[in-house]
Amino acid sequence: MNTVAVSTQSSVSERAKAVAAALVLGFVLIYTVGFAASASVHNAAHDTRHGLAFPCH
Numbered sequence: 001m002n003t004v005a006v007s008t009q010s011s012v013s014e015r016a017k018a019v020a021a022a023l024v025l026g027f028v029l030i031y032t033v034g035f036a037a038s039a040s041v042h043n044a045a046h047d048t049r050h051g052l053a054f055p056c057h
Helices: 002-034 039-051
Strands: none
Touching (some): 002 039
């Protein structure tokens, strides 16, 4: 029974790491596109940002 408990805890730990990594990556992408100084990057994502109510002006 200890093997099952260790396996479950490891799975939960790995899942938590994956969720944390996904959140960090998501925030980095949103920040990079949202506050990009480059006009080409800004214009490429402009309509998407307004569609998601992300302030860019």
